[in-house]
Amino acid sequence: MDIRDLFHITLPVIQAPMAGSQNHQLAAAVSEAGGLGSIPAGMLNAETLDAELTAIAALTGKPYNLNFFCHLTPTEDATRNQAWLALLEPYLHEQGIDAGSIPTGATRKPFDAAMAEVLERHRPAVVSFHFGLPEPELLQRVKATGAKILSSATTLEEGRWLQAQGVDAVIAQGLEAGGHRGMFLSGDIDSQIGTFALLPQLAGTLDVPVIAAGGIADAAGVAAAKALGAAGVQVGTAYLLCDESRTSPLHRQALQSSAAEHTVLTTLFSGRPARGIVNRLMRELGPRPGAVPAFPLAGNAIASLRSKAEPAGIDHFSPLWAGQNVSGCQAIPAAQLTRALATGWQG
Structure with missing residues (x-):
């Protein structure tokens, strides 16, 4: 059948x-x-x-x-969350985001x-x-x-x-x-x-x-x-x-660029492995660093970074999901x- x-x-x-x-x-x-x-x-x-x-x-x-x-929705791990925010601190500072303003809980x-x-x-x-x-x-x-x-x-x-x-x-x-x-x-x-x-x-x-x-x-x-x-x-x-x-326009642009030739599995954007086009965050932190909180808790800090960067046309913190074959x-x-x-x- x-x-x-x-x-x-x-x-x-x-x-x-x-x-x-x-x-x-x-x-x-x-x-x-x-x-x-x-x-x-x-x-x-x-x-x-x-x-x-x-x-x-x-x-x-x-x-x-x-x-x-x-x-399964995970329990917040304060120690891991602090390590995650410390890893992201240079980017939060760059975008003018106070770590204390980032919401908690499952997205x-x-x-x-x-x-x-x-x-x-x-x-x-x-x-x-x-x-x-x-x-x-x-x-x-x-x-x-x-x-x-x-x-x-x-x-x-x-x-x-x-x-x-x-x-x-x-x-x-x-x-x-x-x-x-x-x-x-x-x-x-x-x-x-x-x-x-x-x-x-x-x-x-x-x-x-x-x-x-x-x-x-x-x-x-x-x-x-x-x-x-x-x-x-x-x-x-x-x-x-x-x-x-x-x-989104940024995602469309990436899909039609040479960047789409390189995708990796990353946990940076959600806490679970997902395949997307390599961008600055993945290059600089590595695709799956140990400090990333469990799925979906990583999404809070990433959403804060995206909300600042995307309106300025910056995709450094955006999950540009794509498979390995964008030819279609x-x-x-x-x-x-x-x-x-x-x-x-x-x-």
Whole structure:
């Protein structure tokens, strides 16, 4: 079974959820074209999520995917936070920011009962999770709506675990993918492998469909994923320049520059490994220094730096999320890109 049958769509292409770079408009455009658009909920609360789902319902009646993070919210570590602020002190001073003014607390919340209530009202066709799955009671509430359940696996072990929990399909997130790694059974970066190494392992082992993600930017990549056993593909980076995306001007500029040729996994912007274009902060501090607070607590100080620098056209402190293959990024309608990607499935 490929994902067209599973999700009742006509093109085997999922637009990856990309918090901060899109809203319902991109998701609706992809769904209307026959793919599966995705709405990221990792930075929303119940009220803003309800508004997003009301808005997409006004644009399309076709299936879409709603994506949540399901991390554990950490306890504040005062010692580590002090070390983090000390590491950032030269930049805070440069931008005229008093460290005492930086807010505390989690900037992203995991899927919870309030979100489940919104989901139950709107009943999206597909619900996906990053960083594993929510607690069983919450997961059962999602399943009770009739939604198909997806989650990302970055290793064969994670894929087996997800299948045992009853997901309907597994996303094989290769090392090339932009944004946050979905890793959840281990924090070992060395366990992470490329899409076309991970995909055949998962497809050859699991009984559920496996969706390829990471480094797929054109029809040729889609065809390669199909040949290696994928039931469909998930594409993110290639959509970042589309007309309906909300990618910031600084991010768009970076994607179209030679800087986009160099991406790394960094914890600097959130506390979890995520792939982005190398900028000043990564170069000067290293991509994964030891002082970074646990996810998502690092985001508070970074947000303060961004709020000062970005209006001045400075991207030194901005998470410029991108995968290793930006060749498919085009300033075109999302529907056009979706159809072009799907031609690789037909070939």
